[in-house]
Amino acid sequence: MGVAVMKLRNPPVNSLSLECLTEFTISLEKLENDKSIRGVILTSECPGIFSAGLDLLEMYGRNPAHYAEYWKNVQELWLRLYTSNMILVSAINGASPAGGCLLALCCDYRVMADNPKYTIGLNESLLGIVAPFWFKDMYVNTIGHREAERALQLGTLFSPAEALKVGVVDEVVPEDQVHSKARSVMTKWLAIPDHSRQLTKNMMRKATADNLIKQREADIQNFTSFISKDSIQKSLHMYLEKLKQKKG
Ligand SMILES: CCCCC/C=C/C(=O)SCCNC(=O)CCNC(=O)[C@H](O)C(C)(C)COP(=O)(O)OP(=O)(O)OC[C@H]1O[C@@H](n2cnc3c(N)ncnc32)[C@H](O)[C@@H]1OP(=O)(O)O
Numbered sequence: 017m018g019v020a021v022m023k024l025r026n027p028p029v030n031s032l033s034l035e036c037l038t039e040f041t042i043s044l045e046k047l048e049n050d051k052s053i054r055g056v057i058l059t060s061e062c063p064g065i066f067s068a069g070l071d072l073l074e075m076y077g078r079n080p081a082h083y084a085e086y087w088k089n090v091q092e093l094w095l096r097l098y099t100s101n102m103i104l105v106s107a108i109n110g111a112s113p114a115g116g117c118l119l120a121l122c123c124d125y126r127v128m129a130d131n132p133k134y135t136i137g138l139n140e141s142l143l144g145i146v147a148p149f150w151f152k153d154m155y156v157n158t159i160g161h162r163e164a165e166r167a168l169q170l171g172t173l174f175s176p177a178e179a180l181k182v183g184v185v186d187e188v189v190p191e192d193q194v195h196s197k198a199r200s201v202m203t204k205w206l207a208i209p210d211h212s213r214q215l216t217k218n219m220m221r222k223a224t225a226d227n228l229i230k231q232r233e234a235d236i237q238n239f240t241s242f243i244s245k246d247s248i249q250k251s252l253h254m255y256l257e258k259l260k261q262k263k264g
Pocket residue numbers: 028029031065067068069070071072073111113114115116139140143145146147148239242243256259260262263
């Protein structure tokens with residue numbers, strides 16, 4: 017039926033390293049150019065983790081040129097996903113913080129596994145960093161200004177039930193039904209003529225995408241100078257240490 021399944025596979029936690037981002041963008045571009053493909057189901061092959069988000073090791077202890085290169089690729093993936101002409105459905109089968117949530121938010125429909133251990137949300141403030149304006153714009157578009165403001169300030173990671181209530185996801189189903197539900201949702205969306213659905217999607221998303229496109233270079237510079245600050249590097253160091261300690 018012209019549907020591809022993209023499975024994120026970057027163990028252990030599907031963090032979005034530079035290499036992973038680049039491969040993801042290239043795969044997406046290939047699918048976009050393949051006229052036989054009308055829809056993509058985005059899911060994960062890492063047990064219990066959809067994606068741990070941006071790779072913290074790409075944003076910590078590197079040089080400004082690396083930060084700039086990394087951020088350019090984050091922007092690129094986001095623009096491709098958010099403005100895709102294809103129908104994107106996410107089958108969220110695990111934890112989905114920050115950049116992981118961003119991937120899901122780019123989709124046209126989000127199905128999440130009903131497992132309270134899995135959480136989703138833009139938790140950047142908990143790391144001592146700030147979600148960029150285009151993450152924020154997409155959050156506002158999805159859950160509204162008030163909920164987004166609160167969730168962004170608190171860095172809320174929602175349980176599936178909470179995520180459904182606030183609108184971060186569209187549906188929560190038993191874990192063993194996530195993929196079948198995503199497929200049945202896709203069937204429903206495929207019944208809509210592509211040209212009218214695509215034009216409608218473009219109408220809804222264009223202003224948000226253009227907002228980044230018109231200031232891409234400035235956004236890269238802002239990111240690079242922000243992430244290079246000693247205080248921000250210190251926050252990331254502490255967060256990485258906390259992740260390590262959790263194990264011990
Ligand atoms: C202006 C700045 C804007 C920047 C916008 C930023 C967006 C982002 O996406 S920042 C990343 C936010 N992500 C997180 O906060 C998630 C952090 N990770 C977790 O909460 C957990 O790891 C988990 C729930 C995703 C999985 O838990 P678990 O299965 O228990 O696995 P571990 O915590 O033991 O992690 C294994 C291994 O992976 C490393 N790791 C985890 N997340 C990341 C990451 N995002 N980037 C890089 N590495 C990550 C973790 O440190 C462990 O490493 P080792 O100790 O070396 O095994």
